[in-house]
Amino acid sequence: MNWNPGDIVRVTQRTGEYITEVLEIHDSKLLVKVLAVTKYPTQGDLHSSYEVDVPLFHQRPALSYMEKFMTPVQGVIRYNGAIPDYKESVRQAMEREMEKLAKMAAWAERCLVELEKMHKEAFTNTK
Known part of the structure; x- marks a missing residue:
């Protein structure tokens, strides 16, 4: 799909998902800026899912309003809805x-x- 500056798109960045505006096109990547959050980033150690006793339990905030980042073109989806606050x-x-x-x-x-x-039914009072 061809993207142009000003297009509104939905992208995943790390473990969050965002509504963003395309600013620039660079080969297979887009420079986008954050307008809204659609999925809050996952907390904790991504390499040890559901484990709490890890050396560093990551606290991940959402990306900031107007924060810019590069994203691969292949994961970008056009967004046609209203942009929330x-x-x-x-x-x-x-x-x-x-x-x-x-x-x-x-x-x-x-x-x-x-x-x-x-477990109690299966293993209590068994002979």
Whole structure:
């Protein structure tokens, strides 16, 4: 796809996703600037998923409003919707991520309860 300065596109940068404006085209990369956040970056050590006892548990903030970065052309998707207010987009993306993690925690807790029940049934009073 051909991109032009001024095009509004959605891109992934590290583990976050952003609505951005194309500023410049450089061969197979685009220089873009952040307008809004659609997915808040993942927290923690990306090389040790779901581990909390790691040397450095990374805290990743979203990229800043108007922050510029280079992105590969192949991951760029045209964005045709309304561009939300940056600060509101950060709040909503962060809250979605928090809700997702809370659901995962509740699910994991329930799985553990059920596994403990089955373990008790299977291995208690067996001869």
